[in-house]
Amino acid sequence: MNPIKQLAGTITRVRELSPSAREYTITPSEPFPFTAGAFVNTFFEHNGKTIRRAFSISSSDSDTNTFTLSIRLSLQGELTPLLWERDFTGETIKLMGPLGLNTADKMQAKKIYLFGFGVGAGVVKSLADHMMRRSELVSLTLVTGNRTIEEILHKDYFDIIATDPRVTVKYVVSDTNQTIYPDGYIQNHIRDYDFNNADIYICGQGVACNALQTVIANHQPRNCQFFIEDFH
Ligand SMILES: Cc1cc2nc3c(=O)[nH]c(=O)nc-3n(C[C@H](O)[C@H](O)[C@H](O)COP(=O)(O)OP(=O)(O)OC[C@H]3O[C@@H](n4cnc5c(N)ncnc54)[C@H](O)[C@@H]3O)c2cc1C
Numbered sequence: 001m002n003p004i005k006q007l008a009g010t011i012t013r014v015r016e017l018s019p020s021a022r023e024y025t026i027t028p029s030e031p032f033p034f035t036a037g038a039f040v041n042t043f044f045e046h047n048g049k050t051i052r053r054a055f056s057i058s059s060s061d062s063d064t065n066t067f068t069l070s071i072r073l074s075l076q077g078e079l080t081p082l083l084w085e086r087d088f089t090g091e092t093i094k095l096m097g098p099l100g101l102n103t104a105d106k107m108q109a110k111k112i113y114l115f116g117f118g119v120g121a122g123v124v125k126s127l128a129d130h131m132m133r134r135s136e137l138v139s140l141t142l143v144t145g146n147r148t149i150e151e152i153l154h155k156d157y158f159d160i161i162a163t164d165p166r167v168t169v170k171y172v173v174s175d176t177n178q179t180i181y182p183d184g185y186i187q188n189h190i191r192d193y194d195f196n197n198a199d200i201y202i203c204g205q206g207v208a209c210n211a212l213q214t215v216i217a218n219h220q221p222r223n224c225q226f227f228i229e230d231f232h
Contacts, residue, residue, distance in 0.1 A: 002033045002034055004096065004098065005095075005096070005097070006094065006095070006096050007028055007029050007030055007032070007094075007095055008028070008093070009026040009027065009028045009029065009032075009042075009092065010026065010027045010090065010091070010092045011026060011089055011090065011091050011092075011093070012026070012066065012090075013025035013089065014088065014089050017070060017153050018150055018151045018152070018153055019151065020072055020073045021070060021071065021072045021073070021119055021153055022070075022071055022073075022083070022084075023058065023070050023071075023122075024069045024071060024083075024088070025066055025067075025068050026066065026067055026068070026069065026095070027066050028065075028066075028067070031065065032064055032067060032098070034057055034061055034064075034067070034098035035061055035100075035102055035103075035104045035105055035130070036057070036060075036103070036123075036126040036127045036129065036130035037056075037100055037101070037102070037103030037104045037123060037127055037130075037201075037229070038057050038061075038102075038103075039054050039055060039097065039099050039100050040054070040055060040057065040067075040095050040097030040098060040099065041054050041095065041097060041099065042054075042055055042069075042093055042094075043094035043095070043096075044079055044082070044083075045093075046082055051082075055070075055071060056069070056070075056120075056122055056123035056126075056203070056229065056231075057123065057126055058123060058125050058126050058154075059125075059129075060126065060130070061104070061126065061129070062129070068122075069122070070122025070123075070125075070153060070154070071083065072118060101227075103201065103229070104130045104131070106199075106225075106227065107127075107131070107199040107201065107227060108199070109197060109198050109199035109225070110136055110137060110138040110139070110197075111139050111194075111198040111199070112131050112137065112139070112140045112141070112199050112200075112201070113141045113142075113143075113198055113199070113200040113201065114127055114128055114140065114141070114142045114143070115144075115145070115186055115202045115203070115212060116143075116144045116203050116204060117144075117145045117203065117204025117205060117208040117209065117212075118146065118147070118151075118153075118204050119153065119204070120144075120202075120204035120229070120231065121144040121154050121158075122154065123229060124142060124144065125154045125157055127201060128140060128142055128161060128167075132166070137166055139166055139167075139168070140164075140167045141168045141170075141193060142161075142167065142168070142169045143169075143171075143189070143190075144158070144170075145172045145174065145185060145186040145204070145208065146171060146173050147174050147175060148173060148178070149178055149180065152171050152173070152181075158171075170182065170189065172185065172186050172188075172189050185208075185211070185212075186208075187212045187215040187216075190216065194221075195216055195221035196222045196223060196224060197222065197224065198224050199224070199225050199227065200225065201227045201228075201229070202226065202227070202229070203228070203231070204231055205230070205231055206230040206232055209228050209230055213228065
């Protein structure tokens with residue numbers, strides 16, 4: 001298990017992922033080993049106040065020198081509108097981590113399902129990278145749920161890994177006006193999946209995670225474990 005550290009991190013790059021999401025690259029002040037699925041607490045100073053928020057790491061755990069956070073703008077929120085208002089590139093913040101339940105280490109099945117709602121696609125990306133390095137992996141099924149086509153996150157990365165014969169990728173888009181992708185919610189598009197003997201990771205807003213878990217559990221899969229990351 002990687003030790004939890006308090007350290008500084010400099011925001012070295014900010015990149016647009018979609019109209020409402022950005023990727024922040026952080027260069028920590030010292031090597032930062034973590035296991036995919038981990039999150040960090042970030043501490044932003046604003047008007048004499050410290051704002052603490054948790055963000056999951058969305059980059060590969062094979063790189064201990066930099067990591068990325070995929071962050072969605074929460075319009076009425078306290079921190080994320082600040083992040084969108086000004087360019088934080090070059091600024092240094094306090095960090096605490098890696099935090100979490102060592103999810104990747106606990107997911108040892110040869111059949112893996114990764115489901116990411118919205119910005120949950122970020123941590124799914126990190127977990128996919130981790131799982132694909134396992135020679136014993138037989139199948140990895142990755143599904144992201146997105147509000148619109150423009151909001152599909154990390155599609156460039158997922159399209160590349162989908163060329164691996166072990167990997168299947170699906171994008172579900174809730175916007176019913178589009179006809180390119182399966183529409184509605186992820187749970188409407190899982191009929192063909194065999195969840196027996198699988199480890200299932202679900203990440204995003206709690207209501208969405210619970211709804212999907214309930215539908216999968218109704219299939220009564222045998223020998224299947226759930227791992228839920230609720231972005232409350
Ligand atoms: C383990 C974990 C991992 C996470 N990972 C990610 C990640 O990878 N990416 C990501 O984008 N987010 C992630 N989150 C969520 C993130 O920590 C923040 O909650 C999110 O970015 C919003 O922060 P904010 O300060 O902008 O909004 P907040 O100020 O926290 O507000 C969040 C929402 O609550 C509403 N709200 C605030 N106060 C009230 C109130 N009094 N009454 C009613 N509603 C209210 C706001 O309108 C807003 O929509 C994660 C959370 C957890 C717990």
